[in-house]
Amino acid sequence: MRLDYFLAHSAGLTRKEAKQLISRGAVTVEGEARSKANLQLREGQGVWLHGEPVQLPGHRYLMLHKPAGVVCSTDDPEHRTVLDLLPAELRQDLHPAGRLDRDTTGLVLLTTDGQWSHRLTSPSHQCDKRYRVSCAEPVGDEDLQALRDGILLRGEDSPTLPAKAERVGVDQLLLTIREGRYHQVKRMLAARGNKVVALHREQIGEIVLDADLAPGEFRALSEEEIHSL
Template identity: 50%
Template sequence: MRLDQYVSSSSPLSRKEAKRAIMAGRIRVNGPPCKLARQQVQEHDEVLFDGAPLTLPGESYLMINKPAGTLSATTDSDQPTVLDLLPPELAAGLHVVGRLDKDTTGLLLLTTDGQWSHTVTSPRRECPKCYRVDLAEPLTEQSRQQLEQGVMLKGESARTRPAAVAELSGRQILLTIHEGRYHQVKRMLAAVGNHVTGLHRQSIGSIALDPDLPAGGYRHLTQAEIDAVAG
């Protein structure tokens, strides 16, 4: 889709006004201003108008309380996926925003909006993700400090970003991270000599899992939730 068409379709601007805004440098695509009205925009591109994200109308945004044993995938020939938990007419066109392991439970976001998805998961934004973590052993003070300072994961050359740790009980903590490395939480605890026995995501940015949602339950995001994460 042309940039001027995208802007006029996702804002109050007419096509002519959109072109003027583009020429004035008020539209940014993936960072820098774009002054070419005919520039093609893909669904994963981040488009900002005066710093505010633009989203095409008619998109769907959902949260689901992912149960254990389901895949964070759109389809699988052998195992159940999170889309199998939704009515077919609602599942059409949705994709997962930030996957969870098969045995991990909790907040999972789904959308048809590729731009919003990219914004949420972009490493540049460092969107915080909070997990309730069950541990094999109580977390020592030394381990807590290591997690808060960043740890070296096996097979990687850079430490993790500093995490926030809050103790809930002897073998249960809240861990907030700002990255999305492969199996990151489990590998972080392994790096400090512990083992994760249960993992549940509670929030992504300011979107918290609705406490009224049972395992496998879902609901549409509010406009405030959509705007808060992408803002």
């Protein structure tokens, strides 16, 4: 495993932060200062940051900025998956906690912790998820109110839970929902006679997509982020 990957995931840092610390000589391996982020660690080697030992946690928790065209799956014969965006040494036992459509971008959480994943995705926990939605047509006040009240989707017996809806442009809004129905955001706007042309998830619970992550990049979650869900 590369030294910068190890440090990022053991100390809750971004890859950029890990590389900066390594280049400054703050990281030692078996007592020897190492300044190259791409150093390949051998199994069992000890790593210290500022003189304190660091090690990988029992479970791994990552946030990923998913680009369009990537599927939230551990394996797909036709499309690139979120795991394909990670280095091979980090993929083992990881799974996405919740899903995004292939054309939807933004925050995806990945973990090896099944119980944590269940808390995040279980309908009984009603975890807020905030999306930036771009529509084909203008979004009116009546549309916003309908989203806030709950919408009966085609083919379903009960309306959606009340959502938080804020217009941020003539045809754009921030929409926060607590459910995870099939294509829910797209179907909610379709029920109002509109069409979603771009969808980007910005936040899950208290975890906000890191602005420093470009599409396809990832980082380890901090302890505070992990325990916020």
